[in-house]
Amino acid sequence: MRKDLRLELRSGESMLTLVFLSLLILTVLTFALNAPAGDAATAAGALWVAMILAGTMGAARALIAEWENGCIRALLLSPAERAAIYCAKLVASFVFMALAELAAMVLMVLFFNLDFGIRLVRLGPVLAMGALGFAALATLLATIQVRIRAGELLLPLLIVPVFTPALIAGVKASNAALAGLPFDAFAQWLKILAACDILFLAAGYLLFEYVISED
């Protein structure tokens, strides 16, 4: 994982992709929706649209580096377990996404004229859990993407439908957090998000070995 972070620091590709795409999406949605200042529902929706689209674009970056010069084969032939490789890639993707989300959250507050306050603190765990689930799923599916021709088309086609339950829960939980709704309203969506995360993590952990193996 240290190597992934070092590569990312050196190129900045994933982070730049994620941050600039988030900026673009939030700009478009702010002006297109013409939402009133402090509109929590629109802000939450815009933030998740930015997160999903930017995440889909950036998800494969950490894996593409492994396919340069066939490095993935060296990893597969090394004593490292497949599950450990998956975990390292997952953590790297999560860190990239979490940092990009942080930037997107700041932009969202500015664009939608929200207050920097306690409500944003409640948004933190929602976004962290969303990023974790998305990174778990994206790492698995991006492995398939980088291995096949025309794989760029496959990732969005697979990831969006599979992630939809988590997406709905994430948007609802974010809205509840930003609107300052009671904790129960917020927690019920958070539970669904947690359940999705567990499912995606388990699927990734168990299936990565089969997805990564060659012919």
Add this chain to the structure above:
Amino acid sequence: MNHPIETRDVGKTFGLSPVLRGVTLKVAQGEGAIIVGHNGSGKSTLVRILAGLSSVSSGEAMLFGQPARKLQAHDRQRLGLITHQSFLYPRLTARENLEFYAELYRLDHSATNVSELLERIGLGPVADQPVCTFSRGMEQRLTLARATIAAPDVLLMDEPFAALDVDGVELAMGLIEEALGRGSAIVITAHEAFQLGRLTFTSYALVRGRLHPTPSRLKTEEATERSAAAG
């Protein structure tokens, strides 16, 4: 005698095209085999099968007595591989690449002197430059260091001399000699057997997917002609 590398009647087809037919090969500890053949003769496919990166269509490929495709972590620790791909991260420096592989193979930092190794392969002055700035020959030197850093018991080398200058070939020879001295079993593929001058290897020619023993120190042309005539 212990044979860490062993294939029995290995066949490989891509679609309907057979690439390897009935390849049987045994390499004991401390011994080497060189396989010569033209482009497309199946050398790289055989190395990939031996490394467990590709499946066989028929027969068996074994490493350390286990099916090559199902090596456990402790056996993977004992395998070094050179293919046409360098397995190096272009945006990491030479030093960072070797440090990464040393860590991946759980090598003791105090015992693995990366700086010394970089000096030995002639890349000391450029140790902190990214690999993407290297020439093909420099990259191949680093690849040799990468493949041998963990002192593997089995060394599979697909055209290890490609792109190397005279000094580079000497360096490769030195590393191969060292590995043989440690008792490693080595398989090398090349276009020409004479490149291995001072090393004693059992020589084979791969002709139309079939492996034929040949007298050593023959150029590919002669080896393949003789083998084709014999087989």
